[in-house]
Amino acid sequence: xxxxxxxxxxxxxxxxxxxxxxxxxxxxxxxxxxxxxxxxxxxxxxxxxxxxxxxxxxxxxxxxxxxxxxxxxxxxxxxxxxxxxxxxxxxxxxxxxxxxxxxxxxxxxxxxxxxxxxxxxxxxxxxxxxxxxxxxxxxxxxxxxxxxxxxxxxxxxxxxxxxxxxxxxxxxxxxxx
Amino acid sequence: xxxxxxxxxxxxxxxxxxxxxxxxxxxxxxxxxxxxxxxxxxxxxxxxxxxxxxxxxxxxxxxxxxxxxxxxxxxxxxxxxxxxxxxxxxxxxxxxxxxxxxxxxxxxxxxxxxxxxxxxxxxxxxxxxxxxxxxxxxxxxxxxxxxxxxxxxxxxxxxxxxxxxxxxxxxxxxxxx
Numbered sequence: 001x002x003x004x005x006x007x008x009x010x011x012x013x014x015x016x017x018x019x020x021x022x023x024x025x026x027x028x029x030x031x032x033x034x035x036x037x038x039x040x041x042x043x044x045x046x047x048x049x050x051x052x053x054x055x056x057x058x059x060x061x062x063x064x065x066x067x068x069x070x071x072x073x074x075x076x077x078x079x080x081x082x083x084x085x086x087x088x089x090x091x092x093x094x095x096x097x098x099x100x101x102x103x104x105x106x107x108x109x110x111x112x113x114x115x116x117x118x119x120x121x122x123x124x125x126x127x128x129x130x131x132x133x134x135x136x137x138x139x140x141x142x143x144x145x146x147x148x149x150x151x152x153x154x155x156x157x158x159x160x161x162x163x164x165x166x167x168x169x170x171x172x173x174x175x176x177x
Numbered sequence: 178x179x180x181x182x183x184x185x186x187x188x189x190x191x192x193x194x195x196x197x198x199x200x201x202x203x204x205x206x207x208x209x210x211x212x213x214x215x216x217x218x219x220x221x222x223x224x225x226x227x228x229x230x231x232x233x234x235x236x237x238x239x240x241x242x243x244x245x246x247x248x249x250x251x252x253x254x255x256x257x258x259x260x261x262x263x264x265x266x267x268x269x270x271x272x273x274x275x276x277x278x279x280x281x282x283x284x285x286x287x288x289x290x291x292x293x294x295x296x297x298x299x300x301x302x303x304x305x306x307x308x309x310x311x312x313x314x315x316x317x318x319x320x321x322x323x324x325x326x327x328x329x330x331x332x333x334x335x336x337x338x339x340x341x342x343x344x345x346x347x348x349x350x351x352x353x354x
Contacts, residue, residue, distance in 0.1 A: 006181050
């Protein structure tokens with residue numbers, strides 16, 4: 001089994017489980033939080049898709065994120081950005097609980113459409129990504145992250161949040177029963 | 178060039194460190210805490226994580242004796258009684274009902290973590306001496322699929338998804354404290 005297969009299968013498996021767990025959720029379910037400080041499913045999905053976009057289109061290639069290239073940002077009402085934020089802020093990184101709570105999650109179809117376009121594009125990029133030297137620096141300007149560390153983040157970040165989404169969906173189902 | 182096995186093992190070890198950092202300071206009460214009836218607690222999540230690794234390494238990748246049996250943990254810990262439809266992964270927490278999880282007498286955290294470490298030590302030994310070409314061999318000689326390499330994907334994803342669960346539960350616990 002090649003490393004490329006391990007990474008690709010990991011991305012695919014976790015993308016599919018997120019879709020399966022969330023495709024029938026209502027807007028209220030996407031916004032539900034067990035406590036006011038807990039991330040809701042809508043935010044977790046947005047964040048997971050945005051980070052995959054960042055990894056493959058800013059850190060592993062110079063293509064530019066689909067978020068900007070395809071103007072996905074127009075369909076998502078993010079909370080107002082604080083002054084001097086880093087580019088990663090638009091992925092949901094370092095959001096406060098107030099920002100998470102105020103995030104207007106788009107309809108599930110739109111959220112999944114963005115996730116799917118990122119997933120498809122990331123998989124195409126992975127096919128040709130040079131994996132011979134993972135210690136080389138990523139393509140993100142000014143970043144010292146290596147390609148290996150970005151791929152490590154990709155293959156751990158997705159299942160971390162997929163697991164959280166499934167756990168929250170489980171809580172919602174038991175609450176409704 | 179980093180190989181598939183090193184990438185997976187490195188990922189699993191980094192994720193484990195992050196999980197341990199959260200759980201090592203917990204009380205027995207905290208590892209048994211659930212945010213809602215029917216949800217999994219951290220004690221169960223850890224049992225499932227460690228036991229699954231033990232099972233997969235010793236039955237799917239190699240045919241060795243599990244640490245669970247070799248070191249006497251199977252006799253030491255009391256699991257809920259298996260049901261009539263119990264599968265081979267029952268003792269790893271697979272197929273447990275919410276009642277099974279709730280009735281599970283979580284062993285002292287130190288013991289639980291000692292078992293997890295013993296399994297990881299063994300996993301490291303097995304994986305570092307495993308010939309990478311064997312990852313493409315079938316797990317069961319009678320069927321071409323799945324291949325042994327799938328074990329790496331399962332263990333890597335499992336480690337990250339349970340880290341995600343522990344982080345989620347820790348956050349909810351703190352918010353409700």
